Amino acid sequence: MSATKEVVVRLTKYKNVLEKLRSLGFVKVFSDNLADAVGVSPALVRKDFSVFGLTGKKRAGYQVDDLIAQLNRILGVDEVQRVIVVGCGKIGTALMRYRGFARERIRVVAGFDVDPSKIDPNAPIPIRDINEMPYIVKSEKIQVAILAVPETVAAQVAEALIAAGIRGILNFAPILLKSQNNVVVQNINIALELENLFCLLRFAEQGLDRGRP
């Protein structure tokens, strides 16, 4: 599964580059070009493609249009992807209105919170009481939730989501949620990413002396 994840990430990167190339008027592309743009080796590009049955022509490379269409099919981006946001604090609210989603055909169907003052079922993207979540998930057939609640309740809310039928969670809460029985979890821990960044900088400075004096 972890391997698959990395391949999926690469496929998405190829697709993004291809879309930019298409807008520049490119018709065909070589594995070398894609490799440079994405930062991998040409052999890996060809291997990834071959694994998913994407073929090119020797000496003529790959058809940009064709490749994009096939990648969209493989990645399942043809349909609009619907998602809910659970926890409408600062991060949650920012995500509900995030412009980047529309471009990728991602639609936030609703937000949920416990705080009555935040609830507003008539907003463009309605904010509902968390108690209505299981009902909405079922009636709207929602599969994926963005979790943006405080640490203290994160584990509990995650369980409620899974119980309601959610099968994918993008977790912004600072706890390590594990993927398990049919549920895919992606953790985004912002503070942790920053910490790691500082740490990598220090290691770069010190020439990676492993922390020994």
Place this chain on the structure above:
Amino acid sequence: MSATKEVVVRLTKYKNVLEKLRSLGFVKVFSDNLADAVGVSPALVRKDFSVFGLTGKKRAGYQVDDLIAQLNRILGVDEVQRVIVVGCGKIGTALMRYRGFARERIRVVAGFDVDPSKIDPNAPIPIRDINEMPYIVKSEKIQVAILAVPETVAAQVAEALIAAGIRGILNFAPILLKSQNNVVVQNINIALELENLFCLLRFAEQGLDRGRP
């Protein structure tokens, strides 16, 4: 570098678990315990520790207190880590006020934006004109920036940051910024993470048939 990155991530996870164990009154811990909690093998825990010179006692495991202190030293979390936020839109503003940072001793020193209506140098965390950025970075010796500007200007702003002396960038803009000459970049592409999540779900459903009909 990519290898180092994964080790750093694991070290941080060990540390987080250890802090929870300490609050539960644990004094010693075995590689088995940490392995279970972090989801890796006991051998890897011991190997990671041994690489960084963290030793335990045979049959008596590792001292929790001691381990936390050493990990903090290695990870450089002893000092407050200062950071700026560039781009004070929805995401940027949410990040400036993010509570998770305080806990990890991360301090947002200032925000920057081009929009005059957003500028407020007297706020608790001042928002300044982007033109003042190079000056502040130098005078405050800032090494790390959070980039949360729109896609269209992201590449250009990133260059300006690097020119000003920034050496680490946490990039929330939906472009693939590459790490290069002394500058460490961590990309967080929220839409892409969601896309990958949907895609992994589909693959799980279809039993990973590689997208062939």
Place this chain on the structure above:
DNA sequence: TAGATTGTTAATCGATTAACAATC
């Protein structure tokens, strides 16, 4: 002591890459 756990070595595993025959 007998039993358990570390620290480390050698084996394994999986992902990436180099290389090259096929062929356009």
Place this chain on the structure above:
DNA sequence: TAGATTGTTAATCGATTAACAATC
């Protein structure tokens, strides 16, 4: 044709793990 690029195989590389001697 000569040259270039794909698709694939075998080699490489690095990370993880199994296993076990050391030892508490």
